Amino acid sequence: MKKILVLNGPNLNLVGIREPGVYGKQSIDVINAGLREYAKELEVEIDIRQSNHEGMLIDWLHEAREEFDGVVLNAGAYTHYSYAIRDAIAAISKPIIEVHLSNVHARDEFRHKSVISPVCIGVICGFGKNSYSLALKALADLLK
Numbered sequence: 001m002k003k004i005l006v007l008n009g010p011n012l013n014l015v016g017i018r019e020p021g022v023y024g025k026q027s028i029d030v031i032n033a034g035l036r037e038y039a040k041e042l043e044v045e046i047d048i049r050q051s052n053h054e055g056m057l058i059d060w061l062h063e064a065r066e067e068f069d070g071v072v073l074n075a076g077a078y079t080h081y082s083y084a085i086r087d088a089i090a091a092i093s094k095p096i097i098e099v100h101l102s103n104v105h106a107r108d109e110f111r112h113k114s115v116i117s118p119v120c121i122g123v124i125c126g127f128g129k130n131s132y133s134l135a136l137k138a139l140a141d142l143l144k
C-alpha cells in the first residue's frame with residue numbers, strides 16, 4: 001500500500017477556531033478523521049502531522065524521502081516565504097501537492113505568491129477541507 005504523509009504547518013491546529021469565515025468551522029481533528037476514512041476508500045496509508053515549527057516540517061519532509069511515497073502539504077504562511085521548506089521539497093524528489101483551505105489568490109497580496117509551488121507537482125486551494133481530499137485522490141492516482 002502506498003504511504004502518504006499529510007503535513008500541516010503553523011496555526012493549522014487552530015482550524016475551526018481561527019477565522020472561521022475563512023477556514024471553516026470544522027476542527028482540524030474532524031477534517032483529519034474524514035481524510036482518514038477517505039484514505040481507506042482510496043486504499044492508501046496516511047500519516048497526518050501538524051507543527052508550528054519550520055524545522056520540524058523540514059525534518060518530516062526529509063523523513064518522507066525514505067519513508068513515504070508522496071506528501072500533501074499545507075505549509076500555512078511558510079508557503080509565502082520559506083525558502084528552507086522549498087529547498088527541502090526540492091531535495092527529497094518525491095511528489096508533493098501543495099494545498100490550502102482558502103483561495104489564497106482571492107486574499108491579501110502577500111498570499112498570492114507561493115515560493116513552494118514551483119517545486120510541487122500541483123496546487124489545490126480554495127475548497128476548504130475538500131482541498132485535502134482532492135489532493136489525496138490526485139496523489140493516490142499518480143502513485144498507482
Ligand code: DQA
Nearest residue numbers: 011074076077100101102111
Ligand atoms: C493557508 C493559507 C495561508 O496563506 C495561511 O497563512 C494559512 C492557511 C490555507 O490553508 O488557506 O495559515 O495555507
